[in-house]
Amino acid sequence: xxxxxxxxxxxxxxxxxxxxxxxxxxxxxICLNGDLGSGKTVFVKGFARALGIEDNITSPTFTIVKxxxxxxxxxxxxxxxxxxxxxxxxxxxxxxxxxxxIIEWAExxxxxxxxxxxxxxxxxxxxxxxxxxxxxxxxxxxxxxSAVL
Ligand SMILES: Nc1ncnc2c1ncn2[C@@H]1O[C@H](COP(=O)(O)OP(=O)(O)O)[C@@H](O)[C@H]1O
Ligand SMILES: [Mg+2]
Numbered sequence: 151x152x153x154x155x156x157x158x159x160x161x162x163x164x165x166x167x168x169x170x171x172x173x174x175x176x177x178x179x180i181c182l183n184g185d186l187g188s189g190k191t192v193f194v195k196g197f198a199r200a201l202g203i204e205d206n207i208t209s210p211t212f213t214i215v216k217x218x219x220x221x222x223x224x225x226x227x228x229x230x231x232x233x234x235x236x237x238x239x240x241x242x243x244x245x246x247x248x249x250x251x252i253i254e255w256a257e258x259x260x261x262x263x264x265x266x267x268x269x270x271x272x273x274x275x276x277x278x279x280x281x282x283x284x285x286x287x288x289x290x291x292x293x294x295x296s297a298v299l
Contacts, residue, residue, distance in 0.1 A: 151292070153284040153299040156275075163189050163280065166298075167196030170268075173294045174201075174223060176248040179264055181256030184272030189280050190254040193270070194227050197252060201225055209254060214239055217249075224249030231255040266291065 157163045170180070180197075182190040195207045201221030209229045210216040218225040226244045230253060233239060244251050245264050256263060266288030273281045284299060286292045 151286075151295075153286075153295050155282045155284070155299055157189070157280040157282060159278055160189070160192055163192045163282075164196035164199070166282070167193045168200040169298045170294065171197045171200035173297055174250055175290060176223070177245070178250045179245055179267040180250070180252045181263060181267055181269045182252065182254050182272065183257045183269065184280075185274060188272040188274050190272065193272075194252050194254070197250070198225055198227070201250075215241075215244065219249075226251045227254075228252070229254040230259050233259060268294065 155166060157166060182193060184190055191207065191209045198207050198218060198221065201223055203218045203221040203225060205218055207227065210227055212232070214230065214233060215226055215228045218227065224247065226247070226249055228241065228244070228251065241259060241262055256269070268291045269285040269287065271283045275281055284295050286295045
């Protein structure tokens with residue numbers, strides 16, 4: 151089952167991410183898709199803040215992944231927009247860790263994603279409105295969505 155959430159502001163998106171964080175579990179994988187400016191990084195900010203991470207979160211476009219280890223759980227924030235297939239970047243290594251992975255532009259590495267994960271597709275409606283469509287893959291993610299949404 152898919153779930154839909156309409157965000158009417160940046161604060162709505164931050165709060166939604168915080169609510170999902172409250173249901174986190176080790177090895178959680180969240181895949182974010184949506185055009186530039188749809189709010190993928192805003193979502194990561196809300197999640198990171200809820201984990202107690204105080205760093206300023208920005209898209210790790212040139213590094214692929216940023217690791218934050220000062221929160222309640224480790225956070226691996228990836229942006230694979232510029233991933234190069236020839237690059238020996240082991241995304242898979244991160245999926246096997248106990249921390250939480252959040253991947254911007256995850257659809258670009260679809261064939262490398264774990265089967266069990268939460269896909270969130272974000273659509274821009276107007277200046278301040280975004281529609282977020284949640285597609286849980288696997289029982290843990292189904293339960294998470296029904297608890298939060
Ligand atoms: N409801 C909303 N949720 C998230 N961001 C919003 C919303 N409305 C407007 N915005 C704006 O959209 C932009 C989203 O930027 P960002 O999170 O960096 O996008 P992305 O990482 O998807 O490229 C920000 O400038 C933010 O202020
Ligand atoms: Mg971004």
